[in-house]
Structures are given as C-alpha cells and as structure tokens.
Amino acid sequence: MAGQREMTSARVTLRDVARAADVHPGTASRALNAETRSLVNEETAQRVLRAAEQLGYLPNPIARGLKTNRSYTIGVLVPDITNPLFPPILRGIEDRLEEDGYTPLMANTDNDRERARIDWQTMRARQVDGIITATADRTDPIAEEITDSGLPLVLVNRRVDDPAVRAATPDDRAGMRLAVEHLVSLGHHRIAHIGGPLEFSSGHDRHEGFLEAMREGGLEPDPDLVIISKAFTELEGATACRELLDRGGGATAIAASNDLIALGCYDVFLERSIDCPGQLSVAGFNDMPFADRFQPPLTTVRIRPYEVGVAAAELMLEALRDPDSEPRQVQLRPELVVRESTGPPPG
Amino acid sequence: MAGQREMTSARVTLRDVARAADVHPGTASRALNAETRSLVNEETAQRVLRAAEQLGYLPNPIARGLKTNRSYTIGVLVPDITNPLFPPILRGIEDRLEEDGYTPLMANTDNDRERARIDWQTMRARQVDGIITATADRTDPIAEEITDSGLPLVLVNRRVDDPAVRAATPDDRAGMRLAVEHLVSLGHHRIAHIGGPLEFSSGHDRHEGFLEAMREGGLEPDPDLVIISKAFTELEGATACRELLDRGGGATAIAASNDLIALGCYDVFLERSIDCPGQLSVAGFNDMPFADRFQPPLTTVRIRPYEVGVAAAELMLEALRDPDSEPRQVQLRPELVVRESTGPPPG
DNA sequence: TTGTACGCGTTATCAC
DNA sequence: GTGATAACGCGTACAA
Numbered sequence: 001m002a003g004q005r006e007m008t009s010a011r012v013t014l015r016d017v018a019r020a021a022d023v024h025p026g027t028a029s030r031a032l033n034a035e036t037r038s039l040v041n042e043e044t045a046q047r048v049l050r051a052a053e054q055l056g057y058l059p060n061p062i063a064r065g066l067k068t069n070r071s072y073t074i075g076v077l078v079p080d081i082t083n084p085l086f087p088p089i090l091r092g093i094e095d096r097l098e099e100d101g102y103t104p105l106m107a108n109t110d111n112d113r114e115r116a117r118i119d120w121q122t123m124r125a126r127q128v129d130g131i132i133t134a135t136a137d138r139t140d141p142i143a144e145e146i147t148d149s150g151l152p153l154v155l156v157n158r159r160v161d162d163p164a165v166r167a168a169t170p171d172d173r174a175g176m177r178l179a180v181e182h183l184v185s186l187g188h189h190r191i192a193h194i195g196g197p198l199e200f201s202s203g204h205d206r207h208e209g210f211l212e213a214m215r216e217g218g219l220e221p222d223p224d225l226v227i228i229s230k231a232f233t234e235l236e237g238a239t240a241c242r243e244l245l246d247r248g249g250g251a252t253a254i255a256a257s258n259d260l261i262a263l264g265c266y267d268v269f270l271e272r273s274i275d276c277p278g279q280l281s282v283a284g285f286n287d288m289p290f291a292d293r294f295q296p297p298l299t300t301v302r303i304r305p306y307e308v309g310v311a312a313a314e315l316m317l318e319a320l321r322d323p324d325s326e327p328r329q330v331q332l333r334p335e336l337v338v339r340e341s342t343g344p345p346p347g
Numbered sequence: 348m349a350g351q352r353e354m355t356s357a358r359v360t361l362r363d364v365a366r367a368a369d370v371h372p373g374t375a376s377r378a379l380n381a382e383t384r385s386l387v388n389e390e391t392a393q394r395v396l397r398a399a400e401q402l403g404y405l406p407n408p409i410a411r412g413l414k415t416n417r418s419y420t421i422g423v424l425v426p427d428i429t430n431p432l433f434p435p436i437l438r439g440i441e442d443r444l445e446e447d448g449y450t451p452l453m454a455n456t457d458n459d460r461e462r463a464r465i466d467w468q469t470m471r472a473r474q475v476d477g478i479i480t481a482t483a484d485r486t487d488p489i490a491e492e493i494t495d496s497g498l499p500l501v502l503v504n505r506r507v508d509d510p511a512v513r514a515a516t517p518d519d520r521a522g523m524r525l526a527v528e529h530l531v532s533l534g535h536h537r538i539a540h541i542g543g544p545l546e547f548s549s550g551h552d553r554h555e556g557f558l559e560a561m562r563e564g565g566l567e568p569d570p571d572l573v574i575i576s577k578a579f580t581e582l583e584g585a586t587a588c589r590e591l592l593d594r595g596g597g598a599t600a601i602a603a604s605n606d607l608i609a610l611g612c613y614d615v616f617l618e619r620s621i622d623c624p625g626q627l628s629v630a631g632f633n634d635m636p637f638a639d640r641f642q643p644p645l646t647t648v649r650i651r652p653y654e655v656g657v658a659a660a661e662l663m664l665e666a667l668r669d670p671d672s673e674p675r676q677v678q679l680r681p682e683l684v685v686r687e688s689t690g691p692p693p694g
Numbered sequence: 695t696t697g698t699a700c701g702c703g704t705t706a707t708c709a710c
Numbered sequence: 711g712t713g714a715t716a717a718c719g720c721g722t723a724c725a726a
Contacts, residue, residue, distance in 0.1 A: 013703060013704090024712065025703090026705080026712075029706095030712090044711080044712085059703090059704080060472065061473050063413055066407075066409050066702090066704070067704050087434055090428060091428060094455065103469070105452060107441070121405065125408060127407065289637075293637070293640065294640050360719060371698080372697095387696075391695085410702090411719080411720055413703065413721095414722085
C-alpha cells in the first residue's frame, strides 16, 4: 500500500501535513517550498515531504495567491480560437508557461475592443500575473491600458506600433518579401497584392514588405494592383479579388496577405474559369493546416505559430522575473513553401 | 471626471470601498453581493455601489474562493487543441459557462493518461469547481477518479461506458448510419469500414452504427472489409486503407470513422491512381473545416461541435446547481453533408 | 439594519 | 532550525 495515493475527498491542507510530520505548519511550508527548504533541517524536510506525499497533499494556489499576490496564472486573449492560426500559438504559450509553473487562462474576444476590455478586466480581477494578447491592433488603447494597470503585457502574432511593448510575431515583412521574390523570380512583372486590414500590424507589415520587395525587384507597384481587404477572411478575399480583376490591371500573380484571402481568390477563379497557376498565380501567408490539400496546393509562407507562442511565453516570463527589464520584440523568421499555386506568367 | 474609471495600479479592496461609503466592510460585502443585498438598507446599498463603481473596485475571486471554497472556474481537458475538432467545442463551453460567471481553464493532454492525471490534479489544486474532459476512453479510470474526488464531471465528445457519467456527444451511431445509408442508396453492396480505435466511444459507436446500418440495408458486413485503424489520423487512415486494398475484398465504398482517416484514403488513391468516386467512394465524419476544399470535396457527417460544447457546459451547470441531480447524457443529432467523394459504384 | 469577529490555507516576520 | 503569530481579502455567523 505504500506509495498508494490517498483518495480522500476532503482536501488535505498544510496543517494536516504538519500534524502528520509532527512539525509546525510554518516549518512544513518552508520544507515544501523549494526556495525556503534550505532553511530547514534536511531530515525534518524529508519527513514533511514524505507526509505530504502520503497524504496526497496539493498546495492550495488560491490561499498562496492571497498571501503572495500572485496567482501563477497568465491571461491569454485571442480573437477566436476557431481560427486555425491560434491553437498552435496557444499550445506554444501553454507548454512554455507550464515549465515555469504558470497556467494560461484563455478568452476569445472576437476582435471586439469592448469585449477585450471586459475580458482583461475579468482576468485582472482573477489576479492574473500578466496578459498575453493576440487581439491588439496597431493603435489599440488596450496596450496602454494594461500597461498602466501595472500588469506585464506581451503581444503575440500582432504588434502595436509602440516598440516599448513586448511582442512576439513572425517577421511579416520578410515573409511577404519571400513570397514576392519568388513571384519575381518566376518572371512575373504585374504582381498584385491583396492586403489584410492595415490596422493590424500583420496586414500593415506584409503590405510594406510587398512594396519593398517590388521596388527591390525593379518593379514599381501599380496602385491599381493593390487592394486592401476588410478582413482576413475567405469572403473578403473573394470580394477583393473580384474588384482586382474588374479593374483589369492585367495582373499575372497575386501576393495575398494570408491563406484565407488566397482561398477567396480560388473561389473567384472557379467563378470566372481562371486557371491557376496557368493564367494567374497566387501565394498565401501562414501555411495554415491543409493548405497543401487545397486545389491547387497553395504556395505560402510558413510562420511556425507554435514557436511564436513559445517566444511570447518567454517574453512574459522575462517580464515576470524582472519587470524593469528592457522590453524586447521578437520576430521569427518565416520560410517560403512552394507548392502548385504559383508558376511562370502566361504567354 | 465623474464616471471616469480610476486607473490606480494599487488594487482597491473591499475595505477601501467600505471606507469611501462610510460603512463597515461587512455591510459593503453584503451590498455588493446580489444575494445578500436585500439585507441592507436600499440607500446604503446604493452608496456602496457608487463608491465601488467610482473606485473601480473588482472583487477578488481568490479571496472569495478561499472563503467559499469555490473558484468559479471549470477545468477543461482536451487531447490537443490543435486538432480542429476541439476549438469549436471549447468555444461552446466557454460561451455557455461565461453566461453563468464561470471561466474555463484548459489543458492539453495529448491523449496521455498520465498527463491527464497530472492535469486534473493540478486543476483540482487550483480549486476548479468541476471538470469537463474530452480525453476519456471508454474504460478510462480517470472518470471514476474524478468522480470519487467529489468533483462534478462531464464528458464531452467521447463517452465512457458507464451511463451514470454525464456526457455530451454527437450521436455517433446515428451519424455513421446516415453515411452508410447514403452509400447503400447509391447502390453500393461492398461497403468497407475503416474504424477509429474502439477504446474511444467515438470509434466504437461509429463501428456499431456501421454494422447496424449494413444489416438494415440487407448487407452482411464482410470482416475482410472492416479495419480498425490505430488512431484518428491521416497517417493511420492511409495505412489502414492500404491494407484494405491489399486484401482485395472488392470494396466499392469506404465509410471512414472520421475525416482525417478519409484524407488518408485520398493519399492512397493518389499513390495507386484510384479514381474517387469513380472507382471508390469515401465518406468521412465530423465535417472538419475545409473538408469542402479537399479534392474531391468530402462527403461527411456534420456534428456541430459548438453545440456539443454548449451542451457539455449546460450539463456542468446542472451538476453545479444540484450535485444530486440525475446524470443526463446528451447526444446531438448529426447531419449528412453530401459532396463529391461519393457516387454510384463502378460498372 | 448594521457592526464585530473569526476563519478560509498560506506565507512572512518575528521570536526563541 | 523551529515555533508562534499576523496578515492577505473576503464572507458570514452572531451580536447589537
């Protein structure tokens, strides 16, 4: 029976352990806490640990938090966990935080500022030790609000313009340049861009990356070939693509700001019987799950969302260890994945 | 400045509110708590509420929880949030719980029993008021363990054999029958089944549904045409499909236990130049995101995971309100979505 | 109707 | 090295 865990439904507290080990609760607390264990006699400590093990003692983080003003909990705000971009980010955050004993507390904001406010206030009430958010747009007051409240803040996936705010994102600019360079190298001259909303750093930076890469490729971007869609969705992507084609600018390739927008383009190709990549090439961004199963398999930019999540968690741990440490911004290097939606221009 | 929220970084406590309203903390507590408000003078209550508002008071759930032994927090265990099946379930759970003031606390177990144990123990330590888990297999001791610990438990997506455990799942049996009936109605006689692991109720029930529907369609299931794959994955689906074909049973259609398995079949079709649905039809299960974008678009069974999540949350709230209420099991009606991976048998 | 006093489970600060 | 005690913020008997 030794080693058998007790399955008492009544919670066993520090007092119970202390009593079993025949020491004072204060001593038991020190013995159980790795940082203070050195203050207590080795032998006594062992006795306490054994008693704790035997009774199946689990320290009560609530009581601990009341005393220490820490909850070992980090609030994580995402627009919508249903968007396949976020689950791997969340896992990265969770896995890394867990190593240091922190637990994430997630909420979906649906890209609604007011909802985001409510959510982070709720989290604040729940005594989270910090907030990681993927919901901020470039000028979002939420960043300032949270910082002003004294809570450590880390942005993930999207940055805010202020470089003093910690952030872990893919290098959106470099990623889009990869895509455009690829199209240029295939021989395209009339390259269009369907951007995401410029309020988001992702949309903004990819747009900039597009312009840069074009110029470096010796191509002056044609304003007729640049459309900013209203959202990173298949629907808005399709709408933007239709307008692009209706303008008749003669594009032979499209650099889309994300995979869903690219998918919207696919829909329009079907509507208008356009051959991809024969008549028109498309590149996406994110390499979302199953991008390789689309028809045609989508050429896109892979961003490693899991690693982005891990990086965000690391920035948070940094801020937690030393709140006055210099805020860093991490940008992860993306990678081009060439599949079958891009080819040489027609003719 | 009235109505302006204070942005003090020092937390404001019940005491501060009481002082501002010139009452004792006890009174303030009663005024702030909806259930005890009636015990206090209407006017005084208003004064307290105004003070709380003005100071931006947020009750500390940690302190409250210490006193009341409730955290208003529900632990949610999923195998892997990265599996597209789970995000909508999670959102359903979150949205419904939120209405009643509860917050979910999620953890990924990677289908590892030991990890699940650790996770729920951690959650127990964090004083969650209940556990919703999507990780249980049919004979999983975790269900008994959690119940024994006195924590309300609800299973989601997967059941456990014991009907005394609350569960919200799709009606897997009925769903698979829908798929098989569809294939029968197309004229197929040699219908194969690639099942998921029978340890999971999902794999088990769909397998049963397959057998039932076959017999009702007047077809005796051929053991040669039934293969149970080792996991609900594309890879294992492909492996199973290869074995099925190698057996040479002459199947003209496959009822796959989920969409990923069906996708594995697609891979094998490509390897062996099999035309789908010309030579071989396939039906999946779940209607996962982008199932309509596969090549060919996948005929599958839609299960409404969001609603499954909502139902699970509702069962939990029920258990919370009345721990002795009769445990219910909810099975949501699935729906067949016919696309292009199924057609009449060849010849 | 309101004030008082205690306790929830822990940790920190003292003494010893 | 260990024990006693107070305190974290709140809820709630009980007293007034």
